[in-house]
Amino acid sequence: MFNLRIAILFCLCAMLPLRVLAAELNSTKSFELPHTHKVAITSPSGIAYELVISLPASYKNSPNKRYPILYYTDAQWDAPLLSSIYQDLAFDKAVPELVMVGITYSGVKPNYTALRTKDLTPTKDENFVSDSGGGEAFLTFIKETIIPKVESEYRIDTRQRTIAGWSFGGLFALYAMYSEPELFTRCIAVSPAIPWDNQYISQLDDEFFKANSKFSARLFISYGSNEAPAFVASVSKFQNKIKNRKSTNLQLMNYGVENMAHAGAKASAYAQGLVWVWKDIQP
Structure with a gap:
């Protein structure tokens, strides 16, 4: 009986640290990105989106200042990455203070792959992919719904808009710049899907510059050297053209x-891209 009591006491004592740890974990707050909040928004077609809006540190205490703005896709993956990169670059004074708006999807377990493939x-x-080709509608949604909402609620320098994205998002960023040259005069295309639809974006580029030979913008295009050789060749050819x-x-x-391959190249590319597109107005 004595040995049994000792064994029970030992087990109870051994469980105490686990209970304390569990209590600490339950009381721990979720990690939050600095100066960042989320806004729900719905497209005319009924798709639920979410905007991840990051404000610069000085925003609250600079009521008369207007800021450049970065719109980017795939915020479900890249909001933490871009927030971290921006904070470091701002600390080094390599980029101006800016507002960042990431676009992603909300709702219950959204199928990011299917949704982004169609939109981008x-x-x-x-x-x-059969369910594709929604880029025009998505760009219209950005132009007519997202941008007016954001730029009416926050102090934005509307002359300084950048569009950015990776992979399909990079393809979309190029498409947006060519389709709405008055809207976006800065573009970051990270590993853009140039091969899409028999290199449609290259054809659009040719058509655009025939009609807009004096178009003025700052454009950054990148790829990872370890991406598929055919992919690298298509991006490199587009760059050189x-x-x-x-x-x-x-x-x-x-x-x-x-x-670096397709996803691993993002961090370095976004860092270089942010510095490049804002180089003319660095602090």
Whole structure:
């Protein structure tokens, strides 16, 4: 009996640290990005979206200041990444203070892959994915709903808009710049899906510059050196075509991230891209 009591007492004592740890975990607050909040918004077609809005540290105490703005896709993945990169670059005074608006989806367990494939592709390519080609509608939603909402509620310098994205998001960023040149004069296209629909974006680029040879913008395009060789070749070819074009006011930075593949190249590319597109108005 004595041994049994000792054994029970030992088990109870051993469980105390676990109970304390569990209590600490339950009382721990979720990690939050600095100066960031979320806003729900619904498209005309009824799709539930979420805006991840990050304000600069000085926003609250600078009521007369207007800020450049970055709109980017895939906030479900890249909001923490871009927030961290921006904080570091702002500390180094490598970029101006700016507002960042990430666009993602809300609702119960959204299918990010299916939703982003439809929204971020400008044309329907049935050889790749049947549910695609919603880029035009998504861009209209950004132009007519998201931008008016954001820029009526926050102090934005409307002359300084940047559109950014990775992969399909990079493809969409290029499409948005060509389709709405008055809306976006800065663009970051990280590992853009140039091969999409027989390189549709390259055809759009040709058509655009025939009609807009003096178009003025700052454009950053990147890829990872360890991405699929055919993908790297398509992005590199697109980069060089723009680089070699004569009589244009487009300022271009081509960037290759060494020893990184499709997703791993994002961090370095976004850091370089943010510095490049804002280089003319650095603090």
